[in-house]
Amino acid sequence: MSIRWQGVVIHCTESRDTSELQTDDITAYHKSKGWQDIGYHFVIEDIGVGPWVVAGRPMSLPGAHCIGFNYRYLGFAFNCPADVVPGNAMLVKAARFLAGLLDALGLPRTAVFAHSDLNDTTCPDAVPMAELRQMIVRGG
Numbered sequence: 001m002s003i004r005w006q007g008v009v010i011h012c013t014e015s016r017d018t019s020e021l022q023t024d025d026i027t028a029y030h031k032s033k034g035w036q037d038i039g040y041h042f043v044i045e046d047i048g049v050g051p052w053v054v055a056g057r058p059m060s061l062p063g064a065h066c067i068g069f070n071y072r073y074l075g076f077a078f079n080c081p082a083d084v085v086p087g088n089a090m091l092v093k094a095a096r097f098l099a100g101l102l103d104a105l106g107l108p109r110t111a112v113f114a115h116s117d118l119n120d121t122t123c124p125d126a127v128p129m130a131e132l133r134q135m136i137v138r139g140g
C-alpha cells in the first residue's frame with residue numbers, strides 16, 4: 001500500500017537549543033511514548049555544521065505529527081526552540097528541500113500547512129510561515 005501524500009505540515013520541535021537536541025533524541029523520545037518511530041518524516045537541524053535535513057519516519061508510513069492528517073500529510077519539523085526564529089540559512093535549506101519534495105510528489109509548492117492551521121496548537125511557533133511559503137514557491 002502506498003500513501004497518496006497531499007502535502008506537508010510544518011512543525012517546531014520546541015527544543016531549548018537546536019544544538020542540544022538531535023533527531024536521534026527526538027526519535028528515542030517518540031519511541032518512549034510507544035510510537036513505532038519518530039513522528040515526523042523529516043527534521044531540519046543544525047548541530048554546528050550548518051543546517052541539514054535528516055530523514056525521520058520513512059515516507060512509506062503514515063506520520064504521527066498532526067491529528068486527523070497523518071495519513072495524507074508528511075511531517076517536517078524545524079528543530080528549534082519555540083521562541084527563536086530559524087535563521088535564514090535554515091529557512092533557505094528547508095525551502096529548497098520542500099520545493100524539491102513537493103515537485104517530486106507532483107504536488108503544488110503551495111501544499112504546505114502550519115500545524116496550527118490544522119490542530120489547536122501554537123506549533124510551529126516562531127517559524128515564519130508566510131516567509132517560508134514564499135521561499136518554497138520560489139524554490140529556496
Ligand SMILES: [Zn+2]
Nearest residue numbers: 011012115123
Ligand atoms: Zn507541530
